[in-house]
Amino acid sequence: MADLGSQYRRIRAEVEPLLHEVLESGRYVLGKHVAALEEEIAALCHAQHAVGVNSGTDALKLTLRAIDIRPGDEVITTPFTFVSTAEVVVLLGAKPVFVDIDPYTYNIDPDQVERAITPRTRAILPVDLYGQSAEMRVLREIADRYGLWLIEDAAQAIGARHHDQPIGAFAHAATLSFFPTKNIGGAGDGGMVITNDSEIARRVRSLRVHGMNGGYYYEDIGYTSRLDEIQAAILRVKLRYLHEWTERRRYHAALYRTLLAETDLQLPTVAPHNYHVYHQFTIRHPQRDLLREYLCERGIESAVYYPLPLHLQPAYQFLGYERGAFPHAERAAQEVLSIPIHSELTEDQIAFVSEVIQAFAHAEVAIR
Numbered sequence: 001m002a003d004l005g006s007q008y009r010r011i012r013a014e015v016e017p018l019l020h021e022v023l024e025s026g027r028y029v030l031g032k033h034v035a036a037l038e039e040e041i042a043a044l045c046h047a048q049h050a051v052g053v054n055s056g057t058d059a060l061k062l063t064l065r066a067i068d069i070r071p072g073d074e075v076i077t078t079p080f081t082f083v084s085t086a087e088v089v090v091l092l093g094a095k096p097v098f099v100d101i102d103p104y105t106y107n108i109d110p111d112q113v114e115r116a117i118t119p120r121t122r123a124i125l126p127v128d129l130y131g132q133s134a135e136m137r138v139l140r141e142i143a144d145r146y147g148l149w150l151i152e153d154a155a156q157a158i159g160a161r162h163h164d165q166p167i168g169a170f171a172h173a174a175t176l177s178f179f180p181t182k183n184i185g186g187a188g189d190g191g192m193v194i195t196n197d198s199e200i201a202r203r204v205r206s207l208r209v210h211g212m213n214g215g216y217y218y219e220d221i222g223y224t225s226r227l228d229e230i231q232a233a234i235l236r237v238k239l240r241y242l243h244e245w246t247e248r249r250r251y252h253a254a255l256y257r258t259l260l261a262e263t264d265l266q267l268p269t270v271a272p273h274n275y276h277v278y279h280q281f282t283i284r285h286p287q288r289d290l291l292r293e294y295l296c297e298r299g300i301e302s303a304v305y306y307p308l309p310l311h312l313q314p315a316y317q318f319l320g321y322e323r324g325a326f327p328h329a330e331r332a333a334q335e336v337l338s339i340p341i342h343s344e345l346t347e348d349q350i351a352f353v354s355e356v357i358q359a360f361a362h363a364e365v366a367i368r
């Protein structure tokens with residue numbers, strides 16, 4: 001599903017001198033590479049501010065703190081996401097209010113968002129799942145109409161576009177993850193907050209260093225959430241390849257679409273106004289587990305993102321949701337399967353994966 005070793009070997013000549021430079025410099029946390037990475041990501045996203053933090057999870061948590069999400073507040077989000085999206089809401093004492101997804105894009109359904117708004121709602125928190133923007137333009141109209149914050153979890157979507165705008169353009173703030181397997185990943189954890197709101201940026205900068213305001217004066221109860229120089233140096237090199245690697249992923253997606261066209265699999269649906277960066281290429285099949293086993297037996301890795309929606313997870317039972325509450329998310333959890341798409345794959349590998357899937361689909365139809 002990822003081949004980070006071979007990715008590293010391709011960029012080793014550029015990365016290694018920087019690693020030595022950082023080690024020699026003695027400045028290991030929040031130095032010039034972090035500052036430069038912040039500027040480069042801000043430029044990529046046409047945003048005024050970018051603030052590096054420890055992880056995508058912290059990017060979300062510090063952003064929600066910066067907009068003063070408090071106990072009793074409600075934040076509307078999707079149950080079909082990585083756990084961090086809802087976890088941070090709970091950690092701040094607020095309540096995640098889930099709404100169902102669109103069954104084709106797997107992103108939050110804006111109509112249902114509007115119906116879930118109550119006097120306690122403070123924010124909408126959509127996720128750009130698998131590398132495709134959520135319906136951010138429509139969500140921003142809703143957020144503005146009701147006076148809500150719109151925070152975009154773009155952990156999986158660096159480089160994506162929506163109505164020809166980069167991620168974050170329609171939100172009050174967007175968050176990125178640099179977990180190693182993300183489209184641009186470090187050699188450890190990292191994350192970033194992108195915003196045009198200078199107060200959000202100022203507060204996140206303070207919260208990442210314990211709420212500090214100047215040397216050892218504290219305006220907030222904060223966190224240890226600094227990005228380090230080694231990660232930033234590696235990420236700066238990888239950022240130069242973002243466009244090339246994204247185009248490679250998109251090319252692989254196009255190959256899969258051609259090679260799998262004759263099967264009855266549901267292939268990823270891309271909204272016409274979206275530029276999808278294919279963090280994942282996620283297909284759908286009613287016999288998903290059998291397909292996964294079939295691939296595995298032939299040496300092909302695949303993954304299920306995510307096997308159980310958050311409202312049905314043991315840790316989230318206290319929210320009181322029952323099975324059947326979000327049928328599209330629940331069905332997707334049973335049927336989705338992500339297959340290898342990363343930029344290091346070869347055309348032969350894509351062809352092999354497609355052949356095996358075709359063989360499964362034909363055998364399956366024959367049995368039916």
Ligand SMILES: Cc1ncc(COP(=O)(O)O)c(C=O)c1O
Pocket residue numbers: 055056057058081082084085127153155156176177178179189190191
């Ligand atoms: C949608 C989503 N949100 C948040 C995160 C959290 O990012 P991190 O693992 O960097 O904390 C991830 C990735 O892991 C993610 O996929």
